[in-house]
Amino acid sequence: MNLETDPNGEPYFVTGEKVALGTLTGDMLPLCERWFNDLRVSRTLGVDWRPVTSQMKERHLHEMLTSSNPFFFVYVLGTAQPIGITGLDHVNHEHDTAEFSIMIGEPSAWGKGYGTEATTLTLSYAFDVLGLYNVWLQVSANNPGAVRAYKKTGFKTIGVRRRSVRIGRELVDDVYMDAVTDDFQPSALHRVMHPPEESR
């Protein structure tokens, strides 16, 4: 495992080739506030597009910081620049399910495969660390880039809830996708959780 560290000198939680996932920290509040107040970012997030004050964002960040569900900052390796948030909500160990979400808040970081890799890392975490069976997501049909990225990582389309998301003047379809552990080979994280005999 790559032991590169985040801007606070903490080791990343999960490391890939281009990006890493690090534990959330409260000092990123101004950054999160900027991300969520950018309509280019928030238009596809299923939020209600009201201006987000520091206090609202502080409450939201506090909820994520103290949640029992895993959320991470996405960092670009090398520069250690935080570019977004990803995580799993509604983790349910009775049914082994969770809901995936991601936002890349820095438009300058779009189109470089960062979101795709962060999605793969989060799925590996879900299957190989948490032992989940089915991870699903919802994405609006007017975000075809995201749908393509999710397919690339192994998500499959469940179906489409017809014209059920309001985005400005238009009602667009909501696409449901899921990924199941049977379709995924164990990742490097599996070997972290179960090291080979000789290295134990």
Place this chain on the structure above:
Amino acid sequence: MNDTASEPRFFIRGEKVGLGPMRKDLLETYTRWVNTLQVTRTLGIPNLPMTVEREQGWLDAALTSTDPLFTIYELTSSRPIGNTGLADIDHASGTATFGLLIGETDAWGKGFGTETTRLMLNYGFDVLGLHNIDLQVFAHNPGGIKAYERAGFKKVGVRRGARKVGRVRYDIVYMDAVADEIEPSPLHKLMQTGSVE
């Protein structure tokens, strides 16, 4: 309007069932329904024993909720047989999520669920002005799926193996219904003209 237990006040009336408000005095009936594994196995709630005290907490919230929640009555006997409702109403997107429970097991297989579902779609589209109502049903409840299809729901797709029932994993089936595909009901005329004739 008559509010006695023998003749409940119906908010919406169909041919076989009527829908009325949630009732404080039905606490023990509601509790009995969710203490039946035959009922909870196909519901999205845990298969755990339900005390009257915990059910009271749920009912207190339901009685003051802004979600439209109903008690379902069999019209011939006026006895309460289940609950139904719409949750997560979002007027910006025109959406809500439908839920149904027929708690009296001897009322199954008589078309009550199908008619209730249809009445709730009419309420959602003709009264609330929504245009997409969805639901989740488990693959081990084919009777439910059939009833929802008969009422006008179509399959969105299945979420693979996402529901564990005892030792076995089942798919969750997502379905939706859109206003364009459901003919305006008498509730439409009632809302637009005040007349039911």
